[in-house]
Amino acid sequence: MCGIIGYLGERPALPILMEGLKRLEYRGYDSAGIALQTLQGLEVVKEKGKIAFLEEALGDNHSAATFGIAHTRWATHGPPNRENAHPHLDGSGEVALVHNGIIENFNSLKRFLEDQGIEFVTETDTEVLAHLISFNYKGDLEEAVQRSLTQVEGTYGIAVIHAAHPGEMVGARNGSPMVVGIGEKELFLASDVAAILAHTRQVIYLDDREMVTFKNGEFNTKTIQNEEVDKEIQRITWNLDSIEKGGYPHFMLKEIFEQPTTIANAFRGRLIEDEGLAKLGGLSENMEDLQQVERLVFLACGTSWHAGLIGEYMIEELARIPVEVEYASEFRYRNPVLSPRTVAWAISQSGETVDTLEALREGQRKGARALGIVNSVGSTIARESEGGVYIHAGPEIGVASTKAFTSQVTVLAILTLLLGRMRGMSSRLGKKMVQELQAIPDKVQRILEMDDQIREIAEVYAGVDNFLYLGRGINYPVALEGALKLKEISYVHAEGYPAAEMKHGPIALIDENMPVVFVSPLGGTNRKILGNMEEVKARGGKIIAVVNEDDVNASALADHTIRIPETVDFLSPLLTVIPLQLLAYHIAVLRGCNVDQPRNLAKSVTVE
Numbered sequence: 114m115c116g117i118i119g120y121l122g123e124r125p126a127l128p129i130l131m132e133g134l135k136r137l138e139y140r141g142y143d144s145a146g147i148a149l150q151t152l153q154g155l156e157v158v159k160e161k162g163k164i165a166f167l168e169e170a171l172g173d174n175h176s177a178a179t180f181g182i183a184h185t186r187w188a189t190h191g192p193p194n195r196e197n198a199h200p201h202l203d204g205s206g207e208v209a210l211v212h213n214g215i216i217e218n219f220n221s222l223k224r225f226l227e228d229q230g231i232e233f234v235t236e237t238d239t240e241v242l243a244h245l246i247s248f249n250y251k252g253d254l255e256e257a258v259q260r261s262l263t264q265v266e267g268t269y270g271i272a273v274i275h276a277a278h279p280g281e282m283v284g285a286r287n288g289s290p291m292v293v294g295i296g297e298k299e300l301f302l303a304s305d306v307a308a309i310l311a312h313t314r315q316v317i318y319l320d321d322r323e324m325v326t327f328k329n330g331e332f333n334t335k336t337i338q339n340e341e342v343d344k345e346i347q348r349i350t351w352n353l354d355s356i357e358k359g360g361y362p363h364f365m366l367k368e369i370f371e372q373p374t375t376i377a378n379a380f381r382g383r384l385i386e387d388e389g390l391a392k393l394g395g396l397s398e399n400m401e402d403l404q405q406v407e408r409l410v411f412l413a414c415g416t417s418w419h420a421g422l423i424g425e426y427m428i429e430e431l432a433r434i435p436v437e438v439e440y441a442s443e444f445r446y447r448n449p450v451l452s453p454r455t456v457a458w459a460i461s462q463s464g465e466t467v468d469t470l471e472a473l474r475e476g477q478r479k480g481a482r483a484l485g486i487v488n489s490v491g492s493t494i495a496r497e498s499e500g501g502v503y504i505h506a507g508p509e510i511g512v513a514s515t516k517a518f519t520s521q522v523t524v525l526a527i528l529t530l531l532l533g534r535m536r537g538m539s540s541r542l543g544k545k546m547v548q549e550l551q552a553i554p555d556k557v558q559r560i561l562e563m564d565d566q567i568r569e570i571a572e573v574y575a576g577v578d579n580f581l582y583l584g585r586g587i588n589y590p591v592a593l594e595g596a597l598k599l600k601e602i603s604y605v606h607a608e609g610y611p612a613a614e615m616k617h618g619p620i621a622l623i624d625e626n627m628p629v630v631f632v633s634p635l636g637g638t639n640r641k642i643l644g645n646m647e648e649v650k651a652r653g654g655k656i657i658a659v660v661n662e663d664d665v666n667a668s669a670l671a672d673h674t675i676r677i678p679e680t681v682d683f684l685s686p687l688l689t690v691i692p693l694q695l696l697a698y699h700i701a702v703l704r705g706c707n708v709d710q711p712r713n714l715a716k717s718v719t720v721e
């Protein structure tokens with residue numbers, strides 16, 4: 114989604130802002146712009162499309178300005194064009210503003226400002242805020258921003274500068290992340306740590322309805338109600354390598370290949386093999402609640418929702434606790450029945466997905482305990498949860514989630530062990546779970562070594578426009594995930610279904626032009642799925658089967674067989690999903706798609 118970086122220091126701001134924008138590219142955007150404070154006033158350059166076009170528009174600009182703001186926009190109000198790109202200016206060109214989020218009452222504010230004679234030049238909600246700040250400006254920029262923010266409804270992460278205030282920048286947040294970076298004689302303001310990590314590791318996360326002002330080389334934080342707040346300085350522990358490609362052509366491929374390590378990182382230090390137990394430090398304060406819990410409600414979107422579905426299979430089967438998995442966007446507007454013995458558990462890679470965050474808050478308002486399974490350390494969901502588990506996957510830059518998914522599933526398996534052992538699971542089964550989990554990274558590695566074979570299958574089907582993915586039991590969510598991966602990065606229509614549902618409708622689609630991917634490891638419902646394969650075969654459909662190494666029956670029916678190592682049924686999604694990630698990746702590359710930044714998508718969805 115949109116990205117913000119602001120710089121104030123002694124070095125030329127332009128290269129720092131441009132580099133920051135490039136680090137934010139992964140979030141997804143459709144235009145970009147920059148505002149620099151020069152001796153002549155504000156210099157603003159904006160361009161539609163990729164940052165490379167903005168660079169072109171800047172030409173050989175070697176501005177010595179040491180102060181500025183920049184933005185990547187993901188269109189919400191008004192099409193992606195140069196006019197609607199940020200920064201937005203007030204009528205006099207003195208106030209420049211970059212904004213993530215949505216000003217919900219922009220229409221009424223716009224009418225009010227138009228009545229005062231103010232003219233608008235864009236269709237954006239953001240321009241309204243630039244004019245409002247200018248309208249409220251009486252010589253004090255911080256005060257003008259503060260006053261304006263009390264008049265807006267909606268979400269925002271903003272950075273504002275004013276031509277008459279060189280060296281002063283005001284930032285604020287409500288529902289859209291903002292982080293302050295503290296360097297040596299320089300300050301940064303960004304929507305994402307990745308934008309500033311090359312320069313500093315010392316950061317402060319703003320909370321909702323807080324603002325920060327940079328002035329005279331120092332910063333000051335307060336609420337938008339003007340109460341001073343003391344913020345804790347935190348240190349980022351991950352390094353720059355983790356947000357660079359490391360020799361891979363795409364972040365997505367790098368992240369797929371990182372999975373033996375990231376899965377191991379998700380369980381490292383959390384398993385006690387001798388006793389068949391799990392320990393999760395982030396839940397130490399919540400053990401009593403978990404002992405007494407009557408129901409878990411996982412709240413998530415997209416890939417994280419698929420991980421939640423896998424968690425449901427695991428936890429109900431092995432820990433015998435009822436689980437519901439809710440689309441966060443639906444949950445937040447329903448009137449769900451919750452009690453203090455319900456745990457509302459948000460699952461989110463970014464920790465900033467607004468629907469998931471709001472669903473968690475709604476759960477908490479209705480009396481449930483609120484916990485999180487999150488990747489981004491210090492993110493809003495992580496901070497607002499009463500406890501939770503980090504998945505430790507490291508930064509995920511590719512827009513399509515891969516390593517975060519397997520790390521979420523790993524954490525859910527550990528959670529199953531923890532809850533199961535509280536509720537009668539034998540230590541023998543516990544030990545078996547630990548051993549099987551510890552063996553997963555090597556098995557994932559073996560599947561990754563089949564990359565060439567999977568690319569060859571992709572070559573056969575790269576021109577096809579429809580795919581069906583079928584799985585049963587705990588591999589039904591994997592079928593959903595495989596279909597989601599393919600559609601989001603290759604723009605091929607793909608649907609995931611529980612295999613047995615095929616005959617209730619989707620079977621009508623099957624012909625020789627419809628490849629069907631079966632996710633069918635041994636165990637569980639494997640034998641049942643053979644019947645579904647027969648049905649596809651009888652109608653001329655092409656079968657790509659993800660099966661275990663010694664599954665002769667499925668191999669006999671399939672046109673292409675991807676043979677993966679065996680594991681226990683409940684951990685099989687950690688293996689079956691890997692070939693599906695690779696298949697989607699190769700099809701997207703063969704179709705010439707922008708794998709890391711697919712059209713219309715954003716890495717972290719911070720608007721409704």
Ligand code: F6R
Pocket residue numbers: 414415416417418460461462463464465466469512513514515597598601716717718
């Ligand atoms: C798919 C994908 C999205 C996210 C979803 C939730 O590859 O990345 O479907 O899974 O937007 O995001 P988080 O997990 O950050 O809440």
